[in-house]
Amino acid sequence: MANNERVYITTTLPYVNADPHVGFAMEIIRADVLARYYRSSGKEAFFNTGTDEHGAKIHEAATKEGIDAQAYTDRYAARFRDLKGLLGLSVDNFVRTTDAHHVMSAQEFWKRCAASGDIYKKLYRVKYCVGCELEKTDSELVNGRCSIHPNREIEIREEENYFFKFSNYTKPLLELYATHPDLVIPSFRFNETKAFVARGLEDFSISRLRRKMPWGVTVPGDDEHVMYVWFDALVNYISAIGWPDDMDRFEKWWPVIQYCGKDNNRQQSAMWQAMLMSAKLPPSKHIVINGFIMSGGQKMSKSLGNVINPFDVVASFKDVTPFPEDVLRFVLLHDISSFEDGDLTLESIKASYASNLQNGIGNLVSRIMKMATTHLDGPVELHELDHHNAIDDAFNVFDIKRALECVMGAASELDAYIQETAPFKVIKVNVEDGEVLIVEMVERLYRIAILLEPFLPRTAKEIQRLIHENKMPETPLFGRLP
């Protein structure tokens, strides 16, 4: 690892044709926890996110609403920008793929790939249903015919597209994977990538005809074409840190640790890495891949009505805690596997809240601070804290769930320790011994509050404040659900 003092972390850029998905909320919260953890370990961190705004789906959605594509994306980009406040994120940069700098960067990137001889034009055959006036993919056809217009012949139309010579990169990618054994995390995702590349790669189309789909970045030197949305969007990881015009900034931060969902494995681990090679840029440092969140054992879908909306979850805890965003952060970080698929329902969220936050952390703070405020004259004097090795180990392998479990384990041990040593009993017979115990409880609680900070930032800060001021929480940190 080349750069040990600085860390550049990014999420993928969500596509702005729908409201933020809870799966993306999980991705961005995990990236946030990582950024906060690195900062707490004395590193400098740069945390990027943003929105992916080009492409046919946006164009169609905007057209359907009868508004300009830019106006459409402005509205949705704001929705995603709001996540920062809603989820308590320490985001440093929000890139929109419609930003002028990003557009320029994507065009320069294209030129570099072209200069490497990896971009060429070729005739592209598309299947077209005149009835629908739409292109059809093979999977949409039934017996070679449009399912809506089975009486019409599917026409084969030819159009010129630019292609990226992905096929040139089969061997270089396999070499990259062999020399960077922790490029893709977890390893079973890396295996999928390797297997996919080893089967041999096919060139992919990276442009669309402007007259059919105008909403994209203009291909350098060819006004008739715009870039396929993937090609332009992936460049955000470097445009966000100043590439190509501010190379000092770029070199300060690159390479990146990127988070993505499992549906993005190929794009990030294979396509993007090949594109970087083509542009003669170093590969990503790590690509950390999340699983999906199911609900009640099934994929979330509107028709099943089991969609967990991050905005709703936060709103539903507003009346019981001053830190509703930390509730969502907690369940996403604690109740879902760091790498496998997980499951979340409204019931499971409530159960986890009651057991871990209300009866766990919240109650622990109350019982300790009650003893402290009753029996101590003033705030406990606090000293520097050493590192928690088990947590560092978990973070080193990006196992955020395990890291949080270490903190929760410490809280649970402290509950048991209070029971064992019974300071509330000791203080009645020996004031001095009782005070020593209570001070110890406060110190241990403080340590937990420090460790908790990357995960539940506002809750952790509040516990620290209570300790510094030797105060009871005015209202329960995590109150009882109605």
Next chain:
RNA sequence: AGCGGGAUAGAGGAGCGGUACCUCGUCAGGCUCAUAACCUGAAGGCCCUGGUUCGAUUCCAGGUCCCGCAACCA
């Protein structure tokens, strides 16, 4: 079809060649500092059949059953 993942107490999850662990639930006890919270203990389990091995829940083979990738969707 192909590719991939999985089957562990009532439920949901971890684990792993050698006393099988956690959370919730159930039952019994304890404590009173705390948000009827907290602590201790108990009952209960590795899909099936072979193989490798001193020893398999773990590795291998076969079987059964689930799930994902092809449908806007992270």
